[in-house]
Amino acid sequence: MRFVKVIGILTLVSLMSACSFWGGEKTEEPDVPEQQLYSEALEALEAQNYSLAVEKLQRLEARYPFGRFSEQAQLELIYAYFKNFEPEAARAAADRFVRLHPNHENIDYAYYLKGLTSFEEDRSLVSRYLPIDETQRDPGAALESFESFSTLTTRYPNSQYAPDSLKRMQYLKNRLAQxxxxxxxxxxxxxxxxxxxxxxxxxxxxxxxxxxxxxxxxxxxxxxxxxxxxxxxxxxxxxxxxxxxxxxxxxxxxxxxxxxxxxxxGLLGSPDEAAIQRPTSIIVPSQPAEPAPETERSWFSILTFGAFDDSEEEAEAKAQP
CATH class of the missing domain: 1.25.40.10 (Tetratricopeptide repeat domain)
Incomplete structure (x- = not known):
């Protein structure tokens, strides 16, 4: 019994050693200073590498939640999500910033980015280059955009983003009405x-x-x-x-x-088509024309729906003296 226990312990130790050998030890990422991490995020934004900017800003917010650049990094993260075509993440980041910093001096920028995210989401790449009527599509994103711009212009009428928001609101209003x-x-x-x-x-x-x-x-x-x-x-x-x-x-x-x-x-049988084909005037003869005598149709004429009637008449005419 003791021998079985020893064998079991040795087997477990060997398995753990093999896992550590094949998996390798996890190397911890070096602790980057807050200033350097924020600078790298800004460089990524300027280079239009928005996925890298999102990664840097997320790491900055996780490691330095109460740091010197935390609030500004949260605003930059909204913009990075917006430019990286992540509308849901951008709106969630904007709502989170408004909830955490209701008295921030740049809170109008958060509302503007939230409205702009929904505005651009509704104008997809397909609708920009194809003749698609946007007024017949689901107005969900348009309503969200209108609400964000409306909040911005109502609470912060002197904001630098208010004039552009008012123009976009008029466009959205026309679309919603249509x-x-x-x-x-x-x-x-x-x-x-x-x-x-x-x-x-x-x-x-x-x-x-x-x-x-x-x-x-x-x-x-x-x-x-x-x-x-x-x-x-x-x-x-x-x-x-x-x-x-x-x-x-x-x-x-x-x-x-x-x-x-x-x-x-709708190609045939419409009233418009009948109106086009109807003659504008009818000439009435002075004397009623006598009806033409009905001729007895042959079986060949009936079977061919009269397609060869003219040829039969010509043949009969030639046969007559």
């Missing part, structure tokens, strides 16, 4: 008049001074009319014509399509 109009038009095509009217009213009441307001008023007028609310429809139409006299509203209600138009995906 998105609401797209949703209202979707409801109109499906006959959801209450939902369409509510979307239009939201634009008129909350997103004023945007290009989508006249379209929203037209949607309200049509939706209220379909619901039988003639007074509300008349008021919406009156506001539309009074404030936007040159605007021409096109109905968003989906018309009934013919079977041919549905089968050909």
């Amino acid at each position: 998105y609401e109009v797209h949703v209202a038009q979707y409801y109109m095509k499906r006959g959801a008049w209450v939902a369409a009217a509510n979307r239009g009213r939201y634009v008129v009441e909350n997103l004023q001074e945007t290009p989508a307001v006249p379209e929203a008023l037209g949607i309200m007028a049509e939706a209220y009319e379909e619901l039988g609310l003639n007074d509300q429809a008349a008021k919406a139409a009156e506001v539309l014509h009074s404030n936007f006299p040159d605007f021409r509203y096109e109905s968003g209600k989906e018309r009934d399509k013919s079977l041919l138009e549905t089968a050909t995906f």
